Amino acid sequence: MARLNLLEETRFEKVPVTVYENQQIASKAVAQRIASLIRQKQTKGELAVLGLATGVTPLRVYAELVRLHREEALSFKNVVTFNLDEYYPMLATAQQSYVTFMHENLFNHIDIARNNIHIPDGTLPLEELHAYCMVYERKIEQLGGLDLQILGIGRTGHIGFNEPGSAPNSGTRLVTLNDLTRRDASRDFGGKENVPTKAITMGIGTIFKAREIILMAWNGKKAPIIKKAVEGEISSEVPATYLQLSDNVEFVLDKDAASELTRFNTPWLVKDCEWDEQLIKKAVIWLSNTVKRPILKLTDDDYNNHGMAQLATEKGPAYNINIDVFNKLQRTITGWPGGKPGSDNQQRPERAQPEKKRVIIFSPHPDDDVISMGGTFIRLADQGHDVHVAYQTSGNTAVWDDDVLRYMEFAIDFNDSIGKDSSHLQKIYADMRSFIETKQPNQIDTQEIRNVKAFIRKTEAIAGARYAGLADDHIHFMALPFYETGKTQKNTVTDVDVELTMELLQQVKPHQIFAAGDFADPHGTHIVCFNIIVEAMNRLRQTEKWTNDCWLWMYRGAWHEFETHEIEMAVPLSPQEVERKRNAIFKHQSQKDTPVFPGEDAREFWVRAEDRNRETAAMYDKLGLANYEAMEAFVRWKF
Structure with a gap:
């Protein structure tokens, strides 16, 4: 009976799918399967031929294999590997190369023979590539084919770098990368313009010949393409759907x-x-x-x-269910995000008391506050609450180098205009300009350049917060240490990050905290900053009584929005309030037009925010509720 129930539950799924609680557990399970294959082959005196992938998805798998080697004596001496792909052109020594990736994350830490490692060569002349790809295929065939192929999946549905339009019988070859794929890689290259337009990849036909295929995917950003790959029709537009034709595939x-x-x-x-x-x-x-x-x-x-x-039978009739859900949605709407004085708390998302609340808006980057909840920010200040804003990081990696030179030129001209000696500034400016002219993709900026980038974002944040109605002493710049690496890869969070957050919380003793709950940002900064706040509050809750009266509201909007059924507080915005929010966003001039890290959304941040706010309001309207110009949405975090 259990088997029949599972078959019914998964009847839309056209490939076997195993779902784990989180990626850590899933990665360990995949690593154990790889280890088991290697050990089985060792007992037979045979080689284990593995097809390997790169990117964020397999990182924890490789970390677990390294642990198994160090702590449980797993040997890789009988292992031969073939990597799926490599950018072209690409130096093997480049930080973004998959050669570097594989050695840093796996090969340097295990006992695999170096001549058993095969990664496509991104340094070859173009005229030699076809012959090289044929040899790559023959090497796999001569070893009897791949025993196990590990795959990730791109948001275009690519496996390897087999982009939409790839043929199911394709072999190893040079391909042109999809624009979305290049945008997704832009963070590693310091901007999309630095991402190669081509890559060498194993073909779908090559992957298909593997005796076992495991495709892994983590986090909600992959959910839409996973649905297409697992439940959709087979199509060249989503190359991963070809895996539905294999009897040897599993999605993890x-x-x-x-x-x-x-x-x-x-x-x-x-x-x-x-x-x-x-x-x-x-x-x-x-x-x-x-x-x-x-x-x-x-x-x-x-x-x-x-x-x-079933729902109508158990909870119906339908009219009663409709009324109940309609009323619940109606009660999420409030023009009083800090609570309405004298109102019934049972009918509103926020408490009426105290009438004037102390509020901290935590902003991971210096513009998330106004982009994601600018209308609510302004309304809280207008309604007389004691509002503070805390910018958790400097955001200094997301400023164009041109802006640094422009601001330095301004500083030199200003010094000259008041008769001050600018020679020192001119020397720093000359050094900056020289560095920028020879700067490599994702190269760490000099400290002076990083400082100027941080100053630019700081002054913009101050302008935005002042426009929202805050006094200067209510604007806090935390510069959490985990972020200040000068590169996109950040340090691990330490107690210092948490303690700095605890100090600010103890200073303000807020009744309300607003924090970014938008964990889809390509930098990963939002979830790190959110977890720091939660850890700080959990520690304070052990000794500080005021924490019992502190509510934490999550906002989104910079990268995507809450689903309608998730929303617990919806703050409507009038056309005038939408315009005020837009003006607050415009204070962040360095992030207008084309930001350094736009993510997958090509729209400017202010356009994204307005479109999403209007879409939220339109959804409420379609459900039969009041028709507002726009809405900002919030979900309460329960400690």
């Missing part, structure tokens, strides 16, 4: 990457559900969007015809 996912699969996203379509309040809310919103009718117009037939008969 964490919960977030699996979140859009039918059995997790709309479980009522495949099984009977335990209908709690949140699932009912999600299902009714889904039904309203599916049949394109407001919630209060949904009928019993709508429920029965769209896989929700």
Whole structure:
């Protein structure tokens, strides 16, 4: 019976899928399978031929293999490896090369023979590449083929660098990279313009010949493409769908990457559900969007015809369910994000008391506050709350080098205009200009350049916070040490980061904390900064009584928005408030037009924010609630 239930639950899935609680557990499981294969081959005196991938996805797998080698005597002397791909052209010694990646994360730490390592050569002349790729294929064939191929998946659906349009029988070859793939890689190269346009990759046909294929994917950013790869039709537009034709493939996912699969996203379509309040809310919103009718117009037939008969039977009739969900959504809307004085707390997302609250808005980068919750920020200040803003990092990696020179030229001209000696500044300026002219992609800036970049972002943040209504002594720059590396790769968080956060919290003793809950940012800074706040609060909660009255609200908007069923507080914005928010964002001039790290969204940050705020309001309108110009959304974090 359990087997039949599982088959019913996964009936939309066209490949075997294993879902783990998190990527750490999943990575260890994959590493153990690799280790088991290696040991089986050793007992037979045979070689284990592995196809390996690069990128963030396999990092923890490689770390676990290194641990198994060091602590459990796993030997790699009988292992031969073939890497999937390499950028072209690419020096093997470059920091961004997959040669560097593989040696730093695996090969330098195990006992594999160097002549058993094969990684596509990104240094060859173009005219030699075709012959080289043929030899790469023959080497795999001469060893009897790949025993196990490890794969990640790109957001275009590529496996290896087999981009949309790749043929299912393709072999190792030179390919042109999709623009989205290059944008995703821009962080490693210090900007998309530095990412190579081509790469050498194993073909889909080569991958298919492996006796076992494991495709891994972590986090919610991969969820949409995973759904297409697992449940969609086979198409050259999503090369990973070709894996549906293999009898030897398995997708290994964490919960977030699996979140859009039918059995997790709309479980009522495949099984009977335990209908709690949140699932009912999600299902009714889904039904309203599916049949394109407001919630209060949904009928019993709508429920029965769209896989929700169980809900109507257990909790119905439909009208009662509709009213309940509609009322819950209605109560999330408030023009009083700090609580409305004299109101009934049961009907509003925030407490009425105290009427004037102490508030800290934590902003991971110097512009996340106004981009993600600028309207609410301004409203909190307008309504008389004691609002502080804390910029957790300097954001100094996200400023163009041209801006540094421009500001230095301004400083020199200003000094000259008041009769001050500018010779020292001119010397620093000359050194900066010389460095920038020969700077390599992702090369760490000099300390002087990093300082100027930080000053630029600091002055912009001050201008934005002042525009929102804050006094200078309520604007805090934390410069958390984990961030200050001068490169995109950051240090590990330490107690110093947490203690600096605790000191500010103890100083303000806030009733409300607003923090970035948008963990899709390509830098990974948001989730690090959020975890620092949570750790600081957890420590303070052991001894500080004021923490019992402190609520933490998560905001999003810089990278994506909360789903409608998740929203617990929706703050509507008038057309005038949208304009004020836009003006606050415009204070961050270095981030306008084309920012250094735009992520996958080509729109300017202010455009993204306005579009997402309007989309949130439009969704409420479609569900049958009031029609607002825009809305900022929040979810409360429960300690």
